[in-house]
Amino acid sequence: MPTRLASVSETAKLAAAPVSDPVPNPEESLTGLLETEEDAVQGDAAADAPVGSHAAPVPSGAAQSGGPEATDAAPLGTVNASGHNRLLVIDGHSMAFRAFYALPAENFSTDTGQHTNAVYGFTSMLINLIKNEEPTHIAVAFDLDTPTFRTEEYSEYKGGRNKTPEEFHGQIDLIIKVMEAMRIPTISLDGYEADDILATLSEQAADRNWDVMVVSGDRDAFQLVNDHVTVFYPKKGVSDLPRMDAAAVEEKYLVPPDKYSDLAALVGESADNLPGVPGVGPKTAAKWIKQYGGLDGILEHLDEIKGKVGDSLRANIEDVKRNRRLNRLLRDLELPVDLDAMAARRPDRDAIEELFDALQFNALRKRLFDVYGEEETAADHPELVPPVHVVLTGAEELRGWFEATNQAPAAVQLVTEGAGEARDAVGLALVTDNAAAFIPLTEIDAAAEKVLADWLADKDAPKVVHDFKSAYKLLARRGLHLAGEVDDPAISGYLIQPDRRSYDLADLSLTHLKLSLDAAPDTGNQLELSLEGEDSATPAVRKAFAALRLSEHFAGQLVERGANQLLGGLELPLSEVLAEMELAGIAVSTEKLDALLDQFSFTINQAKEEAFAVIGKEINLGSPKQLQVVLFEELGLPKTKKIKTGYSTDADALADLIVKTGGHPFLAHLLAYRDAAKLRQTVEGLRKAVADDGRIHTTYAQTVAATGRLSSINPNLQNIPIRSEEGRRIREVFVVGEGYETLLTADYSQVEMRIMAHLSGDESLIQAFRDGEDLHRFVGSHIFGVPPEEVTSAMRSKVKAMSYGLVYGLSSFGLSKQLSIPVDEARTLMRDYFTRFGAVRDYLRGVVEQARKDGYTSTIEGRRRYLPDLASTNRQLREMSERAALNAPIQGSAADIIKKAMLGVDAELKKQGLKSRMLLQVHDELVLEVAPGEREAAEKLVREQMAGAADLSVPLDVSVGWGASWHEAGH
DNA sequence: TACTAGACGTA
């Protein structure tokens, strides 16, 4: 038996469409502009690759089994009551096609344009089968796009089929990737079809007395049915899979399964392009089979069959014999995968997360994990069982416990009650390497609390705290100061892997420790607890334990990635600074908020009425869907940019329409409505966020932005309007609080361009910054070849747009669009820019090149961002990563700098014993609340700390303003 | 009730 083995390519990238990838026009994008000569040559070579000829994109291999990891890959299913193993085998191609035609391709695609309907349907079907049938073993067989013994005997075999639809391309590869992630072996064999593999597996399993479930959209599979083997044959789509056992086959085809192939040979199979005997249908065929015992009997008695059909049979008997040869499935192939290797295992959770993220399968992810139930629990792994905890309430007990820790790192985990402003810490779990304790905060006396307070505030008592900032704030509300933090696994995890979706303790534990916190394993912790805190103790102990283990786990990786200094010297201390800022909040004037609310509401109503008057009816102006009807159907306005749901009604599109329609009155009213509605929404959000103390306390997310920036939530105070006059008025509501003299704002000017100048080392840019020139005017004069004073405002704004665009990887097309100039002009602008500032071009080119080589970009503080998709064969993914690579070092370095500045400002305020305090950070701006008499000192130290936060080859300019409101203090 | 799409605010 000839077999040829090869493994499925591990490197086939998600959503890959390598051969159909057009090479970018080097002039069309920044990354194109940056392409080196060699890159361009490679690109051309790629362009010569065949296009669109990959009908069945299965890797030219044979077998692939799940990953080698053993820890969480233990067999899942258990033999059923009858003692049988249950093998589920699937014909991959036929089911993928069924899924493809069952679900509309246009409803299933990723942002990158890869269709996923077949992948979705297939995976969904598989999940249902696993759930309902509980197989103990699973495998999926695929056809290869190579000749088989059938096509060699009969070249028209399966001929006449339509070409594979464009939308199907790549989906088989994706299904294989899903199978890999689910640790389900996929099998294909050169020269044979998937059905032959199914037949062989059925035979092998039957030999072992297993039950077999074959899933195939190919009727030939019916010949496999017997007492052990049933076939699931799709009736409609892939969700309705009737179970075809022997009785069902016989009922439908009038012959028992082992005679089905005889019947098919006589009747023919149009799907395989096998003609049968004209005039003979299933009924006649079945009658003969019954009468003569099968095809062999019919052949023996060929002459006895009377009538026209008899003549027809004799005339076509060679076809029938050929059909029978071709539809017989081979049951004795030598397969590269053993049945035992098909044991159902837990999916590779990391791989599923990554893959389903890319495929945007969110509901499926949940369904999949639901089927597999809880992960293995701590109880399965002794090393993951936390030490048994003691409950500490007395001062002496506490003192003794802390002394026994002997300065070993202890993880701290709070137990809280209530939510929002009322959230309060009621208990505290402590875990060291060999001991665990729980302290019911609400139960302990003053003496005990004093012991605890001293330990918590002890800088030399090292602590690991997951989400340190929250814990710090909660304890602060109880008058407890938390110090001595040496790690926060959320932040360590973020520094190691800054674009993870979540740094939840439970998520991190699952991925890195394979430890589930949700399950409540019996840890053997049978302590008799008589306190109210007892219920919450064990989960909290487990969390603290997980935090400690995570910290150990991350320690090595932090060193490897050079992130230790970033953690201990920047992010952890910043965490405390942020906590204080959040606790402080910023005072707001609710009167002003209410006045603005009224004002915006008035504008909204006015705009609404006027808009309705124009179209003669009332619609919901906030509904893009209804707007589309009015604009493009009823008013018949020209079509705008296409979006998923029709045509865009966004501000850019409306501005275009205004030009094209010569200023349709409805559009102006609509824009006015939109503006006011957005502002009112902002004001309403702020209104709701005012706390009892009359201040708004935002929360800074320290582990969200992949570049290293902070983000602000609940409410977001980093996107308060400033560009429009009406919007800017919202800043009037943020005011100086009682007991303070003024608000002070300090911001970096053009920090990103300065970083660009520094990193690129471009001498003329650096000189311009050193000379304190107007950057855009300076650049403009170079590009347009005029003296600086002759740079017009139009020239200046073009330059400004381009300079900032560079930092984002802007293309000439994008630039032309933004400036409403021809692409040619934009292209010339960019070329001139790079001619004048060659070092910038070299730098940007180098960044992407280096990132491709290293797999990550770095900021001036060594903060990394990993960009695996730089190597993607999918152009859209790759180019997105290239732009991210251009931007990350610059945006990230700016983030590093202001973070350092914040530490400096905080330290200096304390050192000088000032009462003034930082309230807000808005990426390149700090807002401080200044205590009486401290304005000058505060301004001086803020300027010094901000300007001195980095040692660049250009100065860091800081501008400062002050006033009673944020609006007034702005500049 | 939970999610997505569209829109739009900031640096």
Place this chain on the structure above:
DNA sequence: CGTACGTCTAGTAC
């Protein structure tokens, strides 16, 4: 066909 975010509303899927 410009990076990084968060929030709201409408509309739909569950």
